[in-house]
Amino acid sequence: MNKTITSNIAGYVFHIDENAFDKLDAYLNTIRSYFKDSQGKDEIIADIEARLAEMLHERIGDMKQVVTLEDVNQVILIMGQPEAFIDDDPESASWTEQKSQPRNTESKRLFRDPDNKVVGGVCSGVSSYLGIEDPIWLRLALVVSIFVFGSGFMLYVILWIIMPEAKTTADKLQMRGESVTVSNIEKRVNEELETVKNKWNDLNGNSGPARKVGNFFHRMITLIGSLFMMFIKFFGKIIGFAFLMAGIIGFVGLMSIPFGVPAIISFTNDGMLSTVEAQDILNNLVGGTGMMIWIYVAGILVWGIPLLALAYIGLRLLVNFRSRPKGIGLAFTSLWIIGLVLSFSLAMIVMSDFSSEGNDTETVELELNSDPSQTIHLALNHELGDDEPNVEANIFNLDLLAAGNSNKLYGKPELNINMAKSGGPKLIVKRLARAKKKQDAMERASKIDYGFISTDTSILFNSYFEIPEDELWRTQDVELELLIPVGYTIYLSDEMMRIIYHIDNTTNTYDGDMVERRWIMTPKGLACVDCNGLAQPKKSSNIDVDIDVDDVTIKIKSKGKQLDLEMEQKRLEKEMEERKQELKKIQQQLENEEETSADDEAFTYPNEIILKRVVNATYWVTPTIQRSVSIAYPG
Amino acid sequence: MNIERVKSQMRKGVLEYCILSIISKDEVYASDILQTLKDAKLIVVEGTLYPLLTRLKNDGLLNYRWEESTSGPPRKYYGLTEMGQKFLQEMDVTWQELVTSVNHTTSKTKNQ
Numbered sequence: 079m080n081k082t083i084t085s086n087i088a089g090y091v092f093h094i095d096e097n098a099f100d101k102l103d104a105y106l107n108t109i110r111s112y113f114k115d116s117q118g119k120d121e122i123i124a125d126i127e128a129r130l131a132e133m134l135h136e137r138i139g140d141m142k143q144v145v146t147l148e149d150v151n152q153v154i155l156i157m158g159q160p161e162a163f164i165d166d167d168p169e170s171a172s173w174t175e176q177k178s179q180p181r182n183t184e185s186k187r188l189f190r191d192p193d194n195k196v197v198g199g200v201c202s203g204v205s206s207y208l209g210i211e212d213p214i215w216l217r218l219a220l221v222v223s224i225f226v227f228g229s230g231f232m233l234y235v236i237l238w239i240i241m242p243e244a245k246t247t248a249d250k251l252q253m254r255g256e257s258v259t260v261s262n263i264e265k266r267v268n269e270e271l272e273t274v275k276n277k278w279n280d281l282n283g284n285s286g287p288a289r290k291v292g293n294f295f296h297r298m299i300t301l302i303g304s305l306f307m308m309f310i311k312f313f314g315k316i317i318g319f320a321f322l323m324a325g326i327i328g329f330v331g332l333m334s335i336p337f338g339v340p341a342i343i344s345f346t347n348d349g350m351l352s353t354v355e356a357q358d359i360l361n362n363l364v365g366g367t368g369m370m371i372w373i374y375v376a377g378i379l380v381w382g383i384p385l386l387a388l389a390y391i392g393l394r395l396l397v398n399f400r401s402r403p404k405g406i407g408l409a410f411t412s413l414w415i416i417g418l419v420l421s422f423s424l425a426m427i428v429m430s431d432f433s434s435e436g437n438d439t440e441t442v443e444l445e446l447n448s449d450p451s452q453t454i455h456l457a458l459n460h461e462l463g464d465d466e467p468n469v470e471a472n473i474f475n476l477d478l479l480a481a482g483n484s485n486k487l488y489g490k491p492e493l494n495i496n497m498a499k500s501g502g503p504k505l506i507v508k509r510l511a512r513a514k515k516k517q518d519a520m521e522r523a524s525k526i527d528y529g530f531i532s533t534d535t536s537i538l539f540n541s542y543f544e545i546p547e548d549e550l551w552r553t554q555d556v557e558l559e560l561l562i563p564v565g566y567t568i569y570l571s572d573e574m575m576r577i578i579y580h581i582d583n584t585t586n587t588y589d590g591d592m593v594e595r596r597w598i599m600t601p602k603g604l605a606c607v608d609c610n611g612l613a614q615p616k617k618s619s620n621i622d623v624d625i626d627v628d629d630v631t632i633k634i635k636s637k638g639k640q641l642d643l644e645m646e647q648k649r650l651e652k653e654m655e656e657r658k659q660e661l662k663k664i665q666q667q668l669e670n671e672e673e674t675s676a677d678d679e680a681f682t683y684p685n686e687i688i689l690k691r692v693v694n695a696t697y698w699v700t701p702t703i704q705r706s707v708s709i710a711y712p713g
Numbered sequence: 714m715n716i717e718r719v720k721s722q723m724r725k726g727v728l729e730y731c732i733l734s735i736i737s738k739d740e741v742y743a744s745d746i747l748q749t750l751k752d753a754k755l756i757v758v759e760g761t762l763y764p765l766l767t768r769l770k771n772d773g774l775l776n777y778r779w780e781e782s783t784s785g786p787p788r789k790y791y792g793l794t795e796m797g798q799k800f801l802q803e804m805d806v807t808w809q810e811l812v813t814s815v816n817h818t819t820s821k822t823k824n825q
Contacts, residue, residue: 089786109760118767125763125789129743135785158758 082144088128090135094145102130102150111252112160130157188397189244189253198238206253207397229330236386239406240393274304318395325389332381336374362487364428365550376424379417383410431512432552436519438509444532446503450565452535453596454503457571459531459538488542491528491556492579495568497599498561505530505537506559512552525549528556539577562599567607569596585609608645724755729765730808731755733793733801736775742788766791774800 081096094102109126113119133153134145188207190199201220205213223230244250364373387410446454498504509526513519528543543556558577562568570578570593578589583597583604596607607630625632633644728750735741735749743762750756769775774797777789793801 113764116764116767118771121770122763122767125743125766126760128786128789129747129759129763132744132785156759158760160760162758163760163762163764 080144080146087134088124088131090131092131092134092138092145093143094150095147098145098147098150101147101154105150105154109160126157133157187249187252188241189249190238190241191250191253192243192245193250198234199243200234200237200241203241203244203253204237226330229326229333232329232333233326236390240390271308274301274308314395318392318397321388321392322396323392325385325387325392328385329382329389332378332385335377362551364424369424369427372420372424376417376420379413380421383414383417386410431514431550433512433514434516434519435510435512435553436516436521436523437511438520438524438526440507440509442505442507442532443501444503444505444537446532446534446566450563451567453567453569454562455536455569455571456560456574457536457538458541458573458576459529460541487545487551487554489545489554489556490541491539491543491558491577493539493558493560493574493577493581494579495560495562495581495597495604497601497603498563501563503563503566504561505532506561508557508559509543510553510555510557519552522549522552523554526554526556539574541573541576564599564601567596567598568604570594721757725761727808728755728761729769730801730804732762732765732769733774733797733804736791737793737798737801740778740790740792742780742790746791769797773797 082093083096083099085092085094085099087102106123106127110119110123113122116122130153133156134149137149137152138145186207189203191202191206192199194202194213196217201216202213205211205216210216220230220234223233242249244253360373361370364370507528507530509523509528511519511523511526513522525546526543527546529540531538537560539558543554545551545554560568572593575590575593578592581589581592581604583592583606584600584602585606587606587609591609592606595609597604598607599605607627623634625634630645633642635642635644731750731753732746735746743766746766747756747759747762750762751759756762766775770777773794775791775793777791779787780790782788
């Protein structure tokens with residue numbers, strides 16, 4: 079089976095086999111190059127073409143509809159090779175001279191050199207094209223580039239496929255024709271200009287004065303057209319070069335992804351440069367060597383083929399090719415479509431692993447100090463120490479740990495604080511993950527590593543949850559809910575801003591303003607105990623207000639543009655006094671015990687208890703009882 | 714000395730004269746000329762004819778007109794110009810002289 083081309087040859091319409099057409103086309107091109115310098119070459123070629131068409135027409139009839147390679151070979155045999163019939167008229171240049179000094183000015187073409195080859199003759203062919211004396215340099219460069227992720231190898235194979243081999247003498251002459259240099263390009267441009275000028279002159283001369291006006295626009299259009307074509311030809315080379323480079327660089331980049339290309343580059347907190355590799359991201363999303371290989375194959379097919387096509391188009395623009403590699407386009411298009419289908423299937427497989435959500439919920443009763451009047455301090459536990467994720471790249475809502483070669487993923491938990499409807503304070507830890515089946519999702523969720531530490535007056539939350547190294551990223555998340563009975567007071571440390579998320583309160587205070595303050599759980603929700611800093615004074619009014627809430631007094635006074643806030647906490651003050659007294663007592667007791675150390679019966683406090691009491695006492699000395707804040711407000 | 718080369722050069726020398734002679738008898742088109750030349754074994758490959766025709770036309774010895782064809786696109790019919798007629802007459806004379814000279818020379822050498 080053969081593909082046929084419908085072709086108009088000198089007024090006859092032929093169905094002609096593709097290979098036969100290529101042969102005929104090559105033959106006519108050879109003739110054209112031989113008659114390049116002859117006078118009336120167009121006419122000679124037109125006549126020859128007409129005769130070929132006539133002969134082909136005689137060879138086909140009703141029974142035989144298609145011109146085959148055999149037909150073309152026969153007519154070419156009759157017509158003869160141009161060497162045999164060149165008109166060696168003394169006026170025109172003699173062919174024998176031409177042979178020894180090839181004068182191919184514009185038709186230098188890229189061929190593989192079969193006479194001077196190591197593998198496929200690509201290097202020597204390119205060397206000839208570029209006018210490099212010895213192909214050894216290109217060969218060296220090629221060998222070196224093979225080590226750049228195999229790009230040289232790919233390039234070589236592609237060039238081998240698209241470069242035709244120089245088979246005939248004419249091919250070899252064209253291969254060795256004039257080199258592509260700047261001065262030659264200049265010459266070409268001048269030739270083009272000459273053509274444009276001739277066109278202009280022709281049209282001027284041929285038309286009489288009457289036709290001149292009518293033809294003016296036609297002439298202008300022709301001239302502009304010619305100039306435009308020249309422009310296209312010249313800049314086509316530059317665009318071609320850009321395409322070629324973009325294609326090759328893009329392809330090398332693509333090939334090097336599996337070798338660790340940084341996808342995210344960022345600065346760590348201490349100013350160091352950190353990177354997260356694209357490969358790691360993919361690994362966490364897909365997982366498994368088998369799947370990864372398929373992903374790379376699909377990626378190379380889907381992205382690599384267009385890049386190669388770009389490079390090929392660039393090469394076509396840059397360099398003269400005689401033959402288009404048959405079937406390559408079709409093969410690459412098919413491969414590209416296969417790549418698309420593969421990508422789609424892989425995406426479906428990965429997506430299906432996200433289809434069900436599961437959670438693992440655990441409720442922890444907090445053994446806090448039973449006295450609700452004591453403030454519970456909420457703070458972060460820096461469990462990771464120096465290993466804390468230092469890349470602020472937020473991929474999949476998680477922080478990738480850049481330190482070391484660990485593929486571990488860390489995420490930030492979210493804390494909400496609500497009222498406990500019944501019972502004492504408790505913490506609900508809800509671990510979330512996704513998988514294909516709900517059961518798997520729940521199991522995956524339970525593998526999330528998260529912890530906290532609670533003492534009788536404080537809760538230390540881990541600042542990160544951790545996904546085990548062998549686990550994939552499946553939208554893992556940790557939601558924390560702290561339930562506090564009415565009457566309990568909590569204090570949010572500064573760092574808590576990192577994990578608290580939209581905590582409801584009676585004053586609708588933003589998370590960022592909730593930290594470093596004490597909040598009491600009221601039947602209406604969390605109410606701020608020491609939020610006077612947030613009061614918004616009116617501009618020109620003098621304020622002198624005292625607010626009494628339980629045992630706390632807040633005094634607000636305006637002095638011109640200055641606003642003074644004062645706060646007194648009587649209960650704390652009392653408590654402080656009590657504690658101080660207690661501390662003194664303990665100290666006295668300790669002294670007494672030292673004095674009466676011989677008497678075992680008098681030893682009432684074991685060391686541990688005393689120590690604990692001391693710690694508690696000093697702890698309560700620290701918070702300020704009275705705060706004065708001055709705020710300047712614009713006016 | 715390549716015998717084939719000499720042969721082809723001798724043929725080429727008289728080719729133009731023969732072409733003009735064929736055209737002078739009647740208006741002909743390329744295939745007719747080719748047929749006559751091939752029958753006379755003056756040319757081997759058809760391609761030889763076309764550069765010659767073009768050159769003779771450019772020298773003003775012959776011209777052509779387009780004629781509709783029943784079996785295909787229009788054909789070129791060649792005819793001699795006035796200049797071509799004169800040129801051919803001169804060639805006729807020259808050829809006769811040449812034949813005589815060559816015959817004379819070759820027969821003489823053979824007889825010796």
